[in-house]
Amino acid sequence: MSQSKKLALVVQSGTVDKLYCAFILASTSVAMGWETHMYFTFWGLQSLVKGAMEKASLPGDYKHLEEAMQKNLEKMKYPTPYEMLKRLKQSGLCKIYACTPTMEMFGVKKEDLVPEIDEMAGAATFLTIAADADVQLFI
Amino acid sequence: MSQSKKLALVVQSGTVDKLYCAFILASTSVAMGWETHMYFTFWGLQSLVKGAMEKASLPGDYKHLEEAMQKNLEKMKYPTPYEMLKRLKQSGLCKIYACTPTMEMFGVKKEDLVPEIDEMAGAATFLTIAADADVQLFI
């Protein structure tokens, strides 16, 4: 049977280094034809608030490397995290989930979030998908 | 065969955001009837020292969100991380492991820890359980 492989990511972080990790893994997964699921929670969920991902930066401990990294990314013409998210959605292979408990904890409403989200969901949805995935990672 | 599914978590973090992630995943897992294993190491292990989990806070980069989050948690009557740990234990489906190398590295003794721990164990115990789990995550 030629069933495709499946990747399930929890994106708990909202710093640009972790967002790049998540989106590079997801983009690679989609490029290999894998079904790809990204479950955004806590700071990851907060980065889905409209306008937030564009402001994502490095964690405090690494702030001194931000400028050099941004320069290299520009030189490489590397897409931004949000551009990567939009391309992932266009592939038709990637589903984006927003964590409902986080939304309640931080008073975030559905209309505050970017339109690329497929589903508002709790942890049961993620665990059910992850149990059936070939690769599961918490980022 | 109706064998239940299994979740294996490494809890390396001791900040309240990551503790909530771990306990929400574990509580959901238990609610779905899954066998649930939580292996506490480093800052996660330190949060098992008596009285420590009650003082867990957000990481430095997110301190400014602490007050708003705590207010929402109270409004939601959300259980604290330690209350969630105690409920997990009562379910009979969740086992708690304390990482022995961490205890030695930080001079933590068994009697310093909360009584909910099932087993002091090293990485071999975790890997053996994880290899047989449906979902494994490092938090």
Added chain:
Amino acid sequence: MSQSKKLALVVQSGTVDKLYCAFILASTSVAMGWETHMYFTFWGLQSLVKGAMEKASLPGDYKHLEEAMQKNLEKMKYPTPYEMLKRLKQSGLCKIYACTPTMEMFGVKKEDLVPEIDEMAGAATFLTIAADADVQLFI
């Protein structure tokens, strides 16, 4: 068939607590005869720059625990992270990967890195290995 089990780690972090987590899991995996794969990216990759791992320290939030931890590690005669890496390589069971996109983002060249690396690779290499692993974790 007596095929050995397999561990696949992403090492995204470069702080000494996370490096110890990664190397303790990898060393235990090797001691159990498992095939072990460590994919170093972002701050993990930066810790593979010659001389960098020896300077790895605790994250900012935990700096106050550094001295006590280092004293206990000396008392335990615990190997340093880089010593653990070298032993892992000697086992013949552990492969070390350096993330090529990270190298480009931070202007790191092959000759800047320690000689223990087996392969410069992108995310596709990691995902392919991870999909076939018994335990996969993002550290």
